[in-house]
Amino acid sequence: MKNYIIRRILQMIPVMLGILLILFIILEMAPGTPASNMMNPKATPEQKAELIEKLGLNRPWHERFISWIGEALKGNLGYSITHKKPVTAVMKDYMGATLLLSIVSLAISVLLGVPIGIISATKQYSFADNALTVFSLIGISIPSFFFGLLLLKNFAVDVQLFPLFGLENPLLFNPTFWEKFKDISWHLVLPSIVLGLGSTASFMRYTRSSMLEVIKQDYIRTARAKGLKEKVVIYRHAFRNAAIPIITLLGFQIPALLSGAVITESIFGLPGLGKITIEATLTRNYPLILGINAMLAFLTLLGALVADILYAVADPRIRYD
Amino acid sequence: MEKLLEVKNLKTYFYSERGVVKAADDVSFYVNKGETLGIVGESGCGKSITSMSIARLVETPPGKYVGGEILLNGEDMLKVSDERIRQIRGNDISYIFQEPMTSLNPVFKIGRQISESLMLHRGMSQKEAYKESIKMLELVKIPNPERVVDDYPFALSGGMRQRAMIAMALACEPKLLVADEPTTALDVTIQAQVLDLMNELKEKIDASIMFITHDLGVISEMCDRVMVMYAGKVVEVATTEDIFKNPRHPYTIGLIASKPDMSTKSSRLHVIPGNVPDLNNLPAGCPFSTRCSHVMDKCKTAFPEEVVLDGQHRIACYLYTEGGSKQ
């Protein structure tokens, strides 16, 4: 098990380097020199040269790539001129909203999607199964931004039940922790429904087909032949096996959720990473773009690693390899 | 002799878009206490479905118990509550299935899978059940039972897994053991060991066995009586000795003739012409009529009534009914 984890971590390193390399090359292709995009257009040539020297921008790109990685390992992702802060500090300000939204949505989709998928599978072709199947088809087919706008229209504009915009009510003066918690939760209801819908539907579909596959297996018949209750057969014997592929989906859902978060944030005006990435692309704030992308790629790989470890916990065949 | 199990006119059908499959059609037989009954037939003849019906293990839907009775010590398995049938499964009736590779749950340790029955039916604590599991593994002659009890199924060979399956099935000392092709997937040498083990343990716990196979060699070694099935119907029932010495139904005759015989050096094996008919599309009358070399007109219209010869040799064939050529 320990060896397995170490091996997986070692495999992550070249993948992470590959991602960074491609990102770096893309940003190198950007029109204009990086320096021209980050300084005051009125600066004198001397000032420009000084800045270029200071930022090390006159060195060849591969040298800068290596030194960026060196700095990144020390926790320094560069400096965002627009925000007049280090990139890490900017990311810290905006990451909360994105992570909060993604985690809430992931929790919703696992807690709803998996049990519903199991029910659907155990009652295959029943009315409930058909209804749930149609629901999950709608869930994976409706564009999240359109669904978000529909929710906004119905529950924030026509009926003003939920807030239209943002993560916190700016008028709340000196809120207690409880008031703040309530306020943020209230602001997150619609965004998490929007972001959670697609992945809930994915978990449903995946759980259903995985359970259907497992229920056909011989060992389920063995479990029934022992005289076990149907609940024990389904939730213990069948689900423990069906969970293995579902864990893989969990790994894939993390990047999907982070991508979805960008759209959701944009619709609901949440101050998250999606919002500053779009801003950063407009101001050509390359250090920030690089930093955010690198961090999201890292989170994605981390998610995949966690999924792999859970996978090994669930499946003894892998653990002993 | 006392009858442990008596099946009367069992009808287990499957309903699908393509039609009704009569997997077990009007099947009647009994198993005496301490006896081994063999059920033989080609794949798809309904022998597995018949055996699964005994403890109501056929999935409904698509399956359905259309009629009949399955009496275990006088109690009708088709009528008892779900609660009661679960008490019977694994306790009074146990199963051993064909595929040792897939019949054990891959994510649970062997010990846990054996313990489960013990805790359920004998009310043991986890600790007691664990100790008993080791004893059971010892009983089925698995080397290092203390270690194997904590192994996952994938760590064991096919023969060892089937031994573990037997340990699991016998843990609660069932009255009836249903063995559905338990050795088909195993190597020949291991097959013999497992069969010996089953015979030995059967004596020890005084159980009856329903032994399903398509291998006549195994039948002759294991069984007291044999039932031959074809396309969901019982075509012949007799003692093992009788079946081999004096097979009567044309299908049984063909089946026995197709078994390689070491004593005569014939260069070719006998083959029954044709295939098992499509169960969705059975011919009217006797299902074997399409392959039978003695086929008569009436074979194609109705299935023959059963006749009993020599006291207990049952045959369903017009050759032996009134007016039949062998009557």
Next chain:
Amino acid sequence: MTNSSIYENKKTGNVRKERSYWGDVVHRLRKNRMAMVSLVVLVIIIGLCVIIPAVSPYSIEGTNMEKQYRDQAPSSTHLLGTDKIGRDLFTRLFYAGRISLGVALAVVALECTIGIVLGSLAGFYGGIIDTIVMRVADVFLSFPFMMICITISSVLGNSIPTLILVLALLSWPSIARIVRGQILTLREMEYMEACEALGISDVKRIFKHLLPNVLAYVIVYATLGMASVILTETSLSFLGLGVSPPTPSWGNMIQEARDIIVIKSKWWYWIPPGISIFVSVMCFNILGDGLRDAIDPKMKR
């Protein structure tokens, strides 16, 4: 005697009729009502997208700033009204469909090509080639998809060809994995060994014997891929990072709904393109599921 009884058996119809592999697939697909309805709906949508912009009296990009033509509610002359610069929204809706469906088709075609080529190479040759291809696939799969799209379109500009290229480059790894997996399974089978024994060359083996087997899976993936690419393209266009105005896409048409007045009371701006996306994506998903069940009936029971 043996011969005659086999003959009889055939005559009584007890032997099932043999159908070709694809014949079987089509037969099973035709029995799936949902999938057939989806197919018909898709054909209608595509047909309308081709025909309506061609026969419409209104031009796609031509504006009409005169007051009586701007921002009109639906009427018999403008079935879905006009936008703020006087363009007929009905015509634009179907022209946008051309763009959105066309982009999706191009992306799927391109990603399948890349995926099949790289996946076959990896699966067939194994060894170092396999390792390299699969590692590169891992890199691409671990990209934070939406962020990268945003980044690239900001760097390279958002023209339609760039968009197609970026989306295809980011999505080939899935298809490469499927193809590789299939080939690894098929390679173990006997007929490939037979080919080897007969001395048939590698290239011929890949193209003549392996690909037809893999094709079924590629078709399923491509159909489901259409659904996901439509979603991605429209999302990006909605964010202003995909297809950019004045060229319409179902995604960028919905941008109008960022205006609170539009969202509140002018449904004809954003509801029709939204429903168009939803219906086409849903139909591709149902059709893809149907194809998968038809190709691999074991999946369905």
